[in-house]
C-alpha cells in the first residue's frame with residue numbers, strides 16, 4: 298500500500314514538467330501558456346491540457362466514471378436542427394447529443410481527444426451526423442446564427458484561454474436568435490449570472506462510477522490524491538462526489554439568445 302506522500306507524488310500536479318509543453322501547438326501555447334513559461338506543476342489547468350495530449354486514454358478512463366446527471370440530459374433539447382458543442386473532449390456529452398439534431402458539430406482543440414471521439418462516434422453507427430473539427434472558444438470555426446443549441450460541458454471558464462468574455466460572445470454569435478447557449482457542469486456561477494445566464498441544478502445523490510474498486514484507487518491517486526485513503530478504505534467502485542471533494546455533474550447554466 299502506498300503512503301500519502303507516494304499518492305501525492307503520483308498526482309496530476311506532479312505528472313508533467315515544462316519539458317512537456319513541446320506537445321502544444323503554437324495556437325495552444327498562446328492560450329494555455331501565453332507567457333511561454335508555463336509550469337504544469339504550478340498551473341494545474343496546464344497539467345490538464347497536457348493530459349489531454351499526452352495520455353488521452355487516461356483522461357477518457359476518468360470521464361467514463363464521471364457520468365452526467367440524467368436530469369441534465371433530459372433538459373437538453375431532443376429535436377434541435379444543428380448543435381454545436383465546444384470543448385467536446387472524448388465525447389462524454391457528444392455521444393448523448395448525436396441523434397438529437399440533424400447535425401452535431403463537435404469542436405475540440407486537442408487532436409488526440411478528437412481521434413478518440415471520431416472512433417467512438419463511428420461505433421455508434423450515427424457518425425455521419427457529427428462533424429469533429431479543431432477550434433477554440435474565442436475563434437469558433439462556425440458561421441453566425443447557425444445553431445439551435447451551442448453547448449460546452451466541463452470546458453468553459455471565465456479565463457481567456459478557456460473561454461472568457463470572447464469565448465462566451467463567440468458561443469452566442471454562433472447560436473441563432475431564439476436558440477440556447479448552455480454551459481453544463483459550470484463553475485463560476487456568479488460570473489455566468491452576471492452575463493445573463495440562468496441556473497438549473499438536478500437533485501439526488503451522485504457517485505462517480507469507476508470500472509472497479511482498483512480503478513477507483515488508481516484514478517483517485519492521480520486526480521483526487523487527497524481522497525485516496527478514503528477511496529481505498531471504502532473499497533467500492535462507486536465513490537460519492539463529496540468523498541472526491543468536487544461538485545457533481547448535475548447542473549447547467551443557460552441563456553436564450555434574444556430574437
Ligand SMILES: C[S@@+](CC[C@H](N)C(=O)[O-])C[C@H]1O[C@@H](n2cnc3c(N)ncnc32)[C@H](O)[C@@H]1O
Pocket residue numbers: 328349360383384385386387388389390404405406407410432433434435449450451452453458459460
Ligand atoms: C474537462 S474537458 C471536458 C471534455 C468534454 N466536454 C467532457 O465533458 O468530457 C475540457 C475540454 O475543453 C477543451 N478546451 C480547453 N480549452 C479550450 C478552448 N480554449 N477552446 C475549446 N476547447 C477547449 C479541452 O481540450 C478539453 O477537451
